Amino acid sequence: MTVKQYPFYLKATVILFGIILLVYVLFNLQDIMIPLAFAMIFAILLNPVYTWFQKHKISKILSIIITLLLAFIVFGAIMYFLSSQIAKFSDTLPLLKQKFSTLTTQFGQWVQLHFEVTIQKQVELMNSALNSSSALLGSTVSTAVGTLGIILLLPVYIFLFLFYKTLILNFLFEVFAEENSKQVSDILNETKSAIQSYMVGLLLEALIVAILNSTALLILGVKYAILLGVIGALLNMIPYIGGIIAIALPVLIATVTKDGYNTQLGILIAYIIIQFIDNNVLVPRIVSSKVQINALISIITVLLGAALWGVPGMFLSIPFVAILKIIFDRVPDLKPWGKLLGDTVPTRHKGEIWNLRRKKSKPSLSEKISS
Numbered sequence: 432m433t434v435k436q437y438p439f440y441l442k443a444t445v446i447l448f449g450i451i452l453l454v455y456v457l458f459n460l461q462d463i464m465i466p467l468a469f470a471m472i473f474a475i476l477l478n479p480v481y482t483w484f485q486k487h488k489i490s491k492i493l494s495i496i497i498t499l500l501l502a503f504i505v506f507g508a509i510m511y512f513l514s515s516q517i518a519k520f521s522d523t524l525p526l527l528k529q530k531f532s533t534l535t536t537q538f539g540q541w542v543q544l545h546f547e548v549t550i551q552k553q554v555e556l557m558n559s560a561l562n563s564s565s566a567l568l569g570s571t572v573s574t575a576v577g578t579l580g581i582i583l584l585l586p587v588y589i590f591l592f593l594f595y596k597t598l599i600l601n602f603l604f605e606v607f608a609e610e611n612s613k614q615v616s617d618i619l620n621e622t623k624s625a626i627q628s629y630m631v632g633l634l635l636e637a638l639i640v641a642i643l644n645s646t647a648l649l650i651l652g653v654k655y656a657i658l659l660g661v662i663g664a665l666l667n668m669i670p671y672i673g674g675i676i677a678i679a680l681p682v683l684i685a686t687v688t689k690d691g692y693n694t695q696l697g698i699l700i701a702y703i704i705i706q707f708i709d710n711n712v713l714v715p716r717i718v719s720s721k722v723q724i725n726a727l728i729s730i731i732t733v734l735l736g737a738a739l740w741g742v743p744g745m746f747l748s749i750p751f752v753a754i755l756k757i758i759f760d761r762v763p764d765l766k767p768w769g770k771l772l773g774d775t776v777p778t779r780h781k782g783e784i785w786n787l788r789r790k791k792s793k794p795s796l797s798e799k800i801s802s
Contacts, residue, residue, distance in 0.1 A: 458739055460723055465743045471586030472750055474596075476625045477502060481593050495593045516658035555634075567674055614761050621757045626750055632717045639717070640664040640709055644677075647701035653681055654688050667709065669733060669745045678702045723774040724752055 457464055478496050484494035538548055592599070600619065607615050645660030653659065663677035678699065685694040724732070729749060736748030752772060759769030 435694055454739065461740050465740055465747075466584040466588055468747050468751070469743070470592055472630065472747070473502075473585065474589045475623055476630045478593065478596070478623070479591065479627070481527070491594065495590050498593070499590060503586075508521050513658070513661065516655065516661070520655050520658055618757055618761050623753050625753050625757060629750060629753065635717050636709065636713050637664045637668055639713055640667050640705065643705045644702070647705065647714035648681055650697070651685075651694055651697045651701065652689075653694065653698065655684060656681075659684060670747055673745075674702075674706055724749060724756065725774040725776075728752065728772050743761060 442592040480501065481494050481498045484497055485491065489497070543550055603619065604612055604615055641661045641664035643660075644663045645657045648656030648660055659681045662680060666673035666677040681698050681702075682695050685698060730753075732752050733745050734746040736744030737745075738744075740747065756769050756772045759772065
């Protein structure tokens, strides 16, 4: 039986339409999809704990409940620590506002002196910027409300994912033909292993970076060093972009709370060193995900995730691209896409190899004349 071949332009149109439809659905159903996506990742992450309890003859429901309680204890301890640090920060907030107002006035006078922009004009530009950022503020509030919804729905979804794990796995095997069972099994096992190693490694990396950040800021005498160090480590979990924001926060606090610029310079040097250690020691040795995504795709993915789902999309983008790479590597027609996502850089491209083969053959008379 011959398989009908469709022209490229028709296949490309169908694929493009499918991508547009998928993005439209994901964007409009983000309030439903974001909690489900986080729940799926955390269910995979907590699955070894749940499995361990089941191996020790504990019932399925009780195993899930104990697993969720342990997760809540860890999460509650982290939130208690952060809230205590934020409480200390809020006590001195009025003083920080006063100092920031003084610095803003001095900066305005400096701009007027060197660039001949009047204070009134600066105020107008500032008001225009604030008006244009009102939409951003609304989206930030919406994100905060959405995050609260995620926190409330996560335990329910995680419980259901773990409870119906066998049902879901059987569905994934049965929906494909029997001859593809080995491929499906390999994809599921690699996906589970990749997400677990990535998330565990990411948490360990964040803990070490938080300690390094806090230690550096304490040595430099920056106020709220521990809070800023932890926030910097959490932001660092967002590939590439988070690290830049993490540097800006302590520099801003140092500018408001200290005179001169020596501390700011020290923060920049310390964070550059920490970033170097993180990228060249911690990530290769601790995170060591079985599925490596190259830097270009990581940055593009994080930006697309932010455009689609905001801050949650930035965190979810890398694990889901890793899942896509696992699938692409296992499907023959999609292997080129898997290579594009990966971090293995070939020394030569196909065109150079073809040219070398062509040069080895006997050149024609026209090629001899043109060369």
